[in-house]
Amino acid sequence: MTMMISKKSNKYLPLADISPNWPGVKVCVTRTGFDDPAFDTGPYGFNLGTHVGDRPDDVVNRRGVVQHEMGAPVVWLNQVHGCHVFDAKHASDADSSKTAPPQADASISVSSDVALAVMTADCLPVVFVALSRDGKPLGVAAAHAGWRGLHAGVLQASVKSLSQACMVPSTQIKAWMGPAIGPESFEVGAEVFQAFVQQNASAAICFKLVNSLHDGQSKYLADIYALARLALSELGDGNIEGGGQDTLTDSRWFSHRRGQQQGSPSGRFATLIRLLPEHDA
Structure with a gap:
């Protein structure tokens, strides 16, 4: 794990050292800050969500620190557990507080002018890079995949959009799965099991x-990482990385379910992912 300092704001930016090693691409995953005694977290930690009861000005300031680290305006989404993919090619001022975020659960970009972001607290974040035949990064994508989004096909939609934008087959796309609720923690009802199996x-x-x-209904433990790998099978196993985290049991990550259990907001x-300019790659 690393603790990054923004020269612009002189505030700490807690980042996890778990990102994929993709040349020409920058991937960052923020932490709660609660796990580091050197970080003055406050009651919400390094929260980046605007809808959880945190002070709006604090969230804006933290997002500014993140944007400075990424080196480009960040495309934040209004996530709705669907499968719409936002094309960021027209996002000129994506992080402006005056601009309503697009309603989508994934975004793509073939430009280094913006960084893409998804926010989670148990749902699965997945980032993608499309590569040329000689391994040059051509475009990136980021997707938010809870079980509803997974069932709706948000990961397949992300691959399709990125494949079309970069004019490459899906086998030239790599995916990395970030921290999500683990397979021993994600308890779901029979209706979720039946929806996927059908x-x-x-x-x-x-x-x-x-x-x-529970209440006469069977309960299941769902492996969201395995469900994602199944959804991304067209990429090939060698192009799917990441997984193995558990947001419910690991204090580095926010967890909606842990918050519910503790009676506190999460x-x-x-x-985040950004296609780097060629001179920085």
């Missing part, structure tokens, strides 16, 4: 039946 029978291996019953951390 869509794709192979999804059954991504669930484990819980022995106990912030949102961000996973």
Whole structure:
């Protein structure tokens, strides 16, 4: 783990050292800050969400620190657990407080002029890079995938949009899965299990039946990472990286479920990606 300092704001930026090593691309994942005693977190930590009860000015200031670290305006989304993909090519001032964020759960960019972001607190963040045949990065994408978005096809939609924008086959796209709720923590109802299995029978291996019953209904443990790998199977196993985190049990990450259990609001951390200018790559 690393603690980055922004020269512009002189504020700490807690970043996790777990990003993929993709030449020509910058990926950052923010932390809560609660896990580091040197960081003055306040009640919400390094929260980047505007909808969790935090002071708006504090969120704006933190987003400014993140933008400075990324080196370009950040495209923040109004995430709705759907599968719409926003094309950031027209986002000239994406982080302005005067500009309403686009309603989407994924975004793509073939330009280094912007950075893309998704916010999560148990849902799965996934970033993508499209590569030329000789390995040059051509474009990037970021997706927010809760179980509803996964079922709706947000990851497949992200791959399709990036593939079309960069004019490459899906096998020339790499994906990296950021921190999400782990397979031993993500308890769901039978309706979630049935929804995925009815869509794709192979999804059954991504669930484990819980022995106990709740209100007469069976409960399952869902492996959101395995569900994502299934959704991204067209990329090939070698092009899918990341996973293995658990936001519920790891204090580095915000967790909506942990907040519910503790009776306290949960912030949102961000996973960001930017296509770097050629002279910086």
